[in-house]
Amino acid sequence: MGGLRKWFFTGLLVVVPGVITAWVLTSIVGALDQTLAILPEAWQPDRLLGFHIPGFGVLLTLAILLIVGALASNFAGRKLVEWGDALVSRIPVVRSIYSSVKQVSDTLFSESGNAFRTAVLVQWPREGVWTVAFITGAPGGEVAGWLRDDFVSVYVPTTPNPTSGYFVIVRKSDCIELEMSIDAALKYIVSMGVVTPPDPVAAIDRGVA
Structure with missing residues (x-):
């Protein structure tokens, strides 16, 4: 029984990462394939070719992003984007949502963005309990006016899904x-603490040795 148990858990260690990776990739590809819905029905790849091509939506998404990025990188494209931003900023409700999302995306994806640049240890959710978090910036505006000390904005991700968390x-x-x-x-x-990051001090010591 001990040997069977060892084989079982060894099999899990080999199979589970591959299955989860395949499932995540399949979900992403399936979600991106939904971008094909923006094409006219007569231009749908399934209709033109007579069969479904998994991942075609990924290629279409990449092509759209590259084309939009190329167009927005020149002078005329930047002016068009500025005109679009000014137009959206005049629409009630929509402007508040759009401006918030745009500020976040500018921080995350721009080359000059400073989000998630530093990993830190903070006490959360109470004193004496520590977790890994990320500094996202410094408080500003009215919030900074009420804080007299030196404060930082921190994002505390949840486990195992770091896309949700607390600010x-x-x-x-x-x-x-x-x-x-x-x-x-x-x-x-x-990994919920299973995959331990290497100790930089130990790595330096090994390099010196």
């Missing part, structure tokens, strides 16, 4: 800055 404002002195990369910190969070 908190904490004193900078209460954050312990980590040397681990953002990728290593995310792996640590998603």
Whole structure:
């Protein structure tokens, strides 16, 4: 029985990562395939070719992003984007949603963005309990006016889905800055602490040795 149990768990270690990876990729490809719905029915690949091509929506999405990016990179494209932003900013309700999303996307995806640049240890959800979080910036506007000390904005992701989490404002002195990369910190969070990031001090010692 001990041997069977060992084989069973060894099989899980081999199969589970591959199955989960395939499931995630299939879900992403399936979601992106929905972008084909923007094409006229006569232009649908399934209709033209007579069979379904998995992942064609991924290629279409990449092509659209590249084309839009190329057009928006020149002078005329930038002016068109500015005109569109000004138009949307005049529409009630829509402007508040659009401006918020645009600010977040500019921070996350722009080359000059500073979101998720530093992994830190913070006490959450109470004193004495620690978790890995990410500094996203510093408080501004009215919030900064009420905070007299040196505070930072922190995103505390949930496990194992780091796309949801909590936004908190904490004193900078209460954050312990980590040397681990953002990728290593995310792996640590998603794996629920199973995948431990390498110790940079130990790595330096091994290099010296």
